[in-house]
Amino acid sequence: MSDGDDGSGGSGNLSNSTFRRYTKLPDYTEAREAFCRFLKNFSSGRAPNGDPIKPYFDTLVDVANRQVSVVDIKLSDLLSFEGDHALVRNIQTNTLRYRDLMAEAIDIQLDHIRATMRLSYVEDVIDVLMNQRLHQQEQAMEQNQDADAENAPPPFPPQLMRRFDVNFIPDTQADPKGSLKAVRDVTANDIGHLVSLTVMVTRVTDVKPLVTVATYTCDVCGFEIYQEIKSRSFLPLTECVSAQCKENKTSGKLFLQTRASKFSKFQTAKVQEIPSQVPVGHIPRSMNVYIRGELTRQVLPGNIVTLSGVFLPLRYTGYRALTAGLTTDTYLEVMQIQQHKKSFTDMTITAQTEAAIDEAMADENIYTKLAQSLAPEIYGHLDVKKALLLQLVGGVTRNTKDGLNIRGDINVCLMVRLYFAAAPSTTLPITLSA
Numbered sequence: 547m548s549d550g551d552d553g554s555g556g557s558g559n560l561s562n563s564t565f566r567r568y569t570k571l572p573d574y575t576e577a578r579e580a581f582c583r584f585l586k587n588f589s590s591g592r593a594p595n596g597d598p599i600k601p602y603f604d605t606l607v608d609v610a611n612r613q614v615s616v617v618d619i620k621l622s623d624l625l626s627f628e629g630d631h632a633l634v635r636n637i638q639t640n641t642l643r644y645r646d647l648m649a650e651a652i653d654i655q656l657d658h659i660r661a662t663m664r665l666s667y668v669e670d671v672i673d674v675l676m677n678q679r680l681h682q683q684e685q686a687m688e689q690n691q692d693a694d695a696e697n698a699p700p701p702f703p704p705q706l707m708r709r710f711d712v713n714f715i716p717d718t719q720a721d722p723k724g725s726l727k728a729v730r731d732v733t734a735n736d737i738g739h740l741v742s743l744t745v746m747v748t749r750v751t752d753v754k755p756l757v758t759v760a761t762y763t764c765d766v767c768g769f770e771i772y773q774e775i776k777s778r779s780f781l782p783l784t785e786c787v788s789a790q791c792k793e794n795k796t797s798g799k800l801f802l803q804t805r806a807s808k809f810s811k812f813q814t815a816k817v818q819e820i821p822s823q824v825p826v827g828h829i830p831r832s833m834n835v836y837i838r839g840e841l842t843r844q845v846l847p848g849n850i851v852t853l854s855g856v857f858l859p860l861r862y863t864g865y866r867a868l869t870a871g872l873t874t875d876t877y878l879e880v881m882q883i884q885q886h887k888k889s890f891t892d893m894t895i896t897a898q899t900e901a902a903i904d905e906a907m908a909d910e911n912i913y914t915k916l917a918q919s920l921a922p923e924i925y926g927h928l929d930v931k932k933a934l935l936l937q938l939v940g941g942v943t944r945n946t947k948d949g950l951n952i953r954g955d956i957n958v959c960l961m962v963r964l965y966f967a968a969a970p971s972t973t974l975p976i977t978l979s980a
Contacts, residue, residue, distance in 0.1 A: 572636050572640075578650055581651035582654055586600075588602050602619075606659060607663065610660060610663070610665050611665050612709065615709060615710050615839070615840060616713065617652060617713070618713050620715045621637065624637075637714060639738065641881075642879075703774040711840070714740060715881070716854050718852060726743070727742065727743055729817070729818065729832065737859060737876075738857070739856070739857055740855070740856055740881075741878070742852060743817070743852070743854075744850070745817035745818060745833070746818055747845045747846065747847055747848065748817060748832065750813065750845060753812065754813070755809040758809065760773040760780070761806035762783055764786035765798055765801060766799075767788050767791050771788070782802060785797050785800065786798040812842070816832055816835065817853070818831065820850060834875070834878070835855075835877065836880065844885075849885065852883075854880070854881050859874045862874060937956050941954035
């Protein structure tokens with residue numbers, strides 16, 4: 547019997563092994579259990595006392611103590627621990643679904659940590675509110691034990707209780723050419739996939755609050771209803787669905803409670819291809835980028851960065867959805883930002899660097915040497931280079947006693963005198979200001 551024959555006599559039918567290979571679906575329960583094992587047992591080495599170093603478990607302890615709010619999962623660590631290439635491949639092709647599974651695994655581990663370890667955090671107002679909501683949810687479930695599914699209260703969103711964000715970090719250092727893409731190389735086949743791009747930031751908006759869980763209160767029964775928001779636009783709920791309102795047939799109205807809802811920091815940016823990725827004669831392509839949580843305020847216009855995130859479509863709503871038809875915009879949901887150039891505050895000064903700085907300070911001609919190092923391919927123009935050097939270095943920012951902040955940026959007024967070869971005795975002064 548050939549490979550294409552399943553024994554039923556039809557040569558066009560697939561064999562059982564081929565059928566299983568093409569119809570095998572990922573087991574999300576098994577993936578969640580694998581995530582739990584990884585978070586609890588992954589070790590990156592041993593401490594001097596011989597104890598294993600568990601970076602992810604220690605991070606979860608910090609999350610439980612309210613010291614850390616971001617859990618970065620490196621796919622290279624997950625692959626080395628589980629050795630399951632299929633699991634990592636599924637994460638790369640269905641990132642948002644597996645991010646929810648990882649968040650569920652973190653919730654399981656956090657419950658175990660809170661039950662077995664002594665934590666040092668101090669409860670705040672949010673904790674009191676959360677405990678009240680849990681108590682209210684338990685009472686609602688007890689009241690609706692014998693009720694049907696239609697009268698049951700809406701599920702309590704776990705996102706409302708979480709104080710952390712989950713990000714998957716791809717291994718772009720191992721294979722930079724194979725894992726990094728240009729903006730023009732990202733196609734419709736990459737929808738929902740984890741991609742990495744090296745781009746230039748052209749525009750960044752201000753950081754604004756974005757609602758992630760909307761909380762409504764009924765004006766009749768006082769019941770709280772929660773709506774998890776996973777997009778930038780949503781349709782607010784208007785009628786109460788609690789069992790009390792349905793029994794009394796009152797149809798209480800819902801009012802959005804801003805203080806009881808959950809918000810996250812949100813920022814949008816626009817990026818484009820770097821010059822080395824643009825073919826000759828083409829225009830650089832751009833892409834919209836969404837930045838959330840602790841990743842905000844990390845990029846500025848002009849920065850060259852490597853962004854890793856999920857490539858997603860932007861669903862239209864309202865009248866625009868009717869006119870757009872089957873077309874849609876796309877954006878990148880950022881999970882990691884790698885700066886190509888470090889700022890002065892992020893640099894680490896070694897002993898050799900300090901010795902070189904001390905040696906340069908002792909040189910009387912250091913000002914001239916630094917000026918000559920600017921654009922060395924251009925001969926002369928030493929005064930112009932000195933002015934540009936002063937502008938690059940800047941001044942000292944002063945903070946007065948009355949709170950006035952005097953910036954240390956230097957404005958340069960560059961005076962250039964041009965001479966005409968046809969009339970040596972005639973000069974034309976021209977002033978250029980910068």
